[in-house]
Amino acid sequence: MAIIYPDMYRNTGKDHTGMMTDPQVINVNTPERIFSVIAGTFLIYSGIKSLVGHPVAAASKLVAGSVLFARGASGHCPIYERTGTDGVRPQNINIKQYFTVNKPREEVYQFWRKLENLPLFMRHLESVTQTDEKHSHWKAKFGSYLPSVSWDAQIVKERENEFIGWSALEGSVIENAGKVEFKDAPGGRGTEVQVVFSYHAPVGGIATGIAKLFNPVAENIIREDVRNFKQYIEAGEVPTTTGQPSGRK
Amino acid sequence: MKALCWNGVKDLRVETVPDPTILNSRDAIIKVSMSSVCGSDLHLYNGFVPSMREGDIIGHEFMGEVVETGKDVRKLKKGDRVVVVSVIGCGECHYCSSGSWSLCDNSNPHAIMQEKAYNYSTAGIFGYSHLFGGYAGSHAQYIRVPFADNGAFVVPEEVPDEKAVFISDAMPTGYMAAEMGNIKPGDVVAVWGAGGVGQMAIQTAYLMGAEKVIAIDSFDYRLQAAAKFSKAETLDYTSTDILDALKEATGGRGPDVCIDAVGMEARTTGIEQIYDKAKQKLRLESDRPAVLRQAIMACRKGGTISVVGVYAGLIDKFPMGVMMNKGLTMRGGQMHGQHYVQMLIDLILQDKIDPSFLLTHPMPLEAGPEAYGMFNDKTDNCMRAVFLPNM
Known part of the structure; x- marks a missing residue:
């Protein structure tokens, strides 16, 4: 079901409580997105390689890698969202x-x-x-x-x-x-x-x-x-x- | 040159490093003849002062010979035998001009770091972490002294090295401790910590007219020195109820002035010691304030607490209600050495103070790590180990 936002919340991805409801809002800039995808891919690759030898390290690498990859691919970072950082527009x-x-x-x-x-x-x-x-x-x-x-x-x-x-x-x-x-x-x-x-x-x-x-x-x-x-x-x-x-x- | 470098908690190493050079026009280079350990160095040694970096040269209480001067140095010249104050002052800002040298506005190159921690920045100190400027310290064969005309004082021939070196820090700190106590004739003064600074505070308190000074410590040899050289009465906190003993010694009034010459690694007995140790280990409080708490409790109504033991950050369970309702005055600070040096030289010349008994262990710089181990563990009746880096 599509969520209908009142006008004032449009394009913010937030509802009236300020909660993030739309994960598609882009708050990561392009160079950082490219970096995230590359770093995420590397971590996932390295995690898979060490799955047998170091399962605990491998698991954390896979989790971190997936988060980074998703952040790069979608352009939305949940951490930036929580901390209120807007990575697209730099501060004066x-x-x-x-x-x-x-x-x-x-x-x-x-x-x-x-x-x-x-x-x-x-x-x-x-x-x-x-x-x-x-x-x-x-x-x-x-x-x-x-x-x-x-x-x-x-x-x-x-x-x-x-x-x-x-x-x-x-x-x-x-x-x-x-x-x-x-x-x-x-x-x-x-x-x-x-x-x-x-x-x-x-x-x-x-x-x-x-x-x-x-x-x-x-x-x-x-x-x-x-x-x-x-x-x-x-x-x-x-x-x-x-x-x-x-x-x- | 050789220098004693901090590399981590209880990890000091003698290293070969480049000689210092003149970096600013008011600098001088001093060939170090004596460089003393100081109780406050133990806070670095034990890792309680933030912003130390591996390779930092430590040491801040020293004297030596001028071997090079920058082009704007006016008073000093090559060959002068000088004692150097451990805090660095520009001499021109409002604070230096009014005698509060350790609050200098301009001598800390890492002012921005201190502003984040303390909201304002204070003076740079030799060899005392990057928060205090990151200046290379004096446990080395040579040291660069910024604003040299302000901080380096020519020592008269009649004053030997083993007295003069303590004009750098222990004497002015003890002097200022007593001065901040605003001692009046007839006052009873209690001094926590019978190390170098405490001993100097005791002797100064008598000079200022104190009737009786009581030294509190747990090391027998330090209490013996306080009795023998500084003429103090002594109390051992491990075997005495201090609050009761101080009442007994003052007709129930309590000491008029209480001096904390211990600082952030205070030790006490029982549950309080365990509590503070645990909180400090867990980084829930950075400083252990057992002495400060006891001083506030012990002090007479309307009395003064003077704090010269070094604190770096936050303390816990501060008895504010006692302080407020008893109407206490509390003062503290790093010493404003430049303000006191000339007077201290005169006091030594007049034989009113003799700090040379503090120098129990003259040692080569190579013995630096062992010297700090001994000084930290209070073994071999060590009051102060003093390095002779060019012997």
């Missing part, structure tokens, strides 16, 4: 960060406004070149195996010693915008800085899959780079242990 990155710098507001503002300073401590920026008062050219590298990306940005609004707002120019590979605000902290505690940053991931095709893998990493990278601003302007350096000895081979 929206970061808000607040910190207090033990320096006067004018100095903190001026240091940030000279955009060419940013690569001194934002480790993933290769360079920022100011082309005129409002426009700049940015170059970044997010991993040693990935090529550099570059984009142009403009300052869309600013008030001296108070805020700077920027946005990447239309058509940029990295579509981003943000704002940084500076306020006096009470009682001579320096300057309160609030950074808001948003990044819109590309949607569609293989880019979706890449963005989905990349976004959580990118969010940490951006947060660390913003933190480095405070470390650099206060302590004059970004603390590190990279390059120190250890007993790890």
Whole structure:
């Protein structure tokens, strides 16, 4: 018997209680589906091979393999469903960060406004070149195996010693915008800085899959780079242990 | 160079590793002359501090000679004989500027990790897990010291190594324990744990005007040292009812200040010990708080609890009702060493404190695994084993 859904539940695969009733809703993206089918096939094959020698291991391989295979073939993952993950549409990155710098507001503002300073401590920026008062050219590298990306940005609004707002120019590979605000902290505690940053991931095709893998990493990278601003302007350096000895081979 | 590396629970190995190099312009490289074990290292040794990685060089209480300085190091120069504070401070943030060096905003490269655990990040510490920055430790022939002008202090010739090395950690920790207790003349102070830090807390408490200090431990040799070198009265918790004995010693009032110099691997007797051990084994609580519970019970109404024994995570059955209704004050913290060093050097020069009795076992670095075994099992009357990595 076909289930008739009221309009508001159509295409969600859920009934009014929120329970999943339609297993055909696709919540796994294409690259992940291909991976699931391949991995599932491998596990099933390996499970069958070890059925005699290691029956317990074989059984778990067969179960896991079947689940993976079904998930890939159908495009529906029951675990994603339960955890509320939508693997098809990647999340945009929206970061808000607040910190207090033990320096006067004018100095903190001026240091940030000279955009060419940013690569001194934002480790993933290769360079920022100011082309005129409002426009700049940015170059970044997010991993040693990935090529550099570059984009142009403009300052869309600013008030001296108070805020700077920027946005990447239309058509940029990295579509981003943000704002940084500076306020006096009470009682001579320096300057309160609030950074808001948003990044819109590309949607569609293989880019979706890449963005989905990349976004959580990118969010940490951006947060660390913003933190480095405070470390650099206060302590004059970004603390590190990279390059120190250890007993790890 | 040779270094003592952590490889797992009770698995330390002496390895040959590359020499450290200057990584930032305010770094210095120190050739280590002495590096002491510390009770808090035992929490690493026994696997109770998260975020250790195989191959990490441990050790945080040390001194040595400056052999190289980065281009922005101003005060130190090659050849200086220095003692280095175990916590690392940038010297510029609000916390360092106000003397709270162990709360430094900028010295922990893994701040993001600590923020997830503690909501805020605190200072980096040498050789004390990746949560505290992942810095290579001092049980090695050489060590890189970041923000060297802040953390490394030149030691006057009159102060020998066996006194100076404890200015790195045991002395400032004991000093701060007593200071947080806000001791007033006439106060009775109870100190749980008669190891290096406890002994220093006892001696500082007397300097601050305590009438009487009572040391609580189970190892006879440690209680004897507390009586002989630190002039404390002593109680053995395995054979004494501590709550009753503390009342007896204070005319029924209870100690004014209670210092926990034990921390997360506290031992006690009876069912409580079994309960906490089991919960810790099952990872239902990360830290065993028997001392803290007893201190809260023992403390006089309106008294102060000062916690310098190291805790890492969560404790269970915390007697909040006792704490609240008795009007107690509780303070804790890793020591702000940089704030105390100059004063501690002066106290040693004036002969008011002599920590050298803590150094019971000078040893070569190669004996690292055995030294930790001995220190952990409290055999051979070991107060502290101190490595001489370049002898």
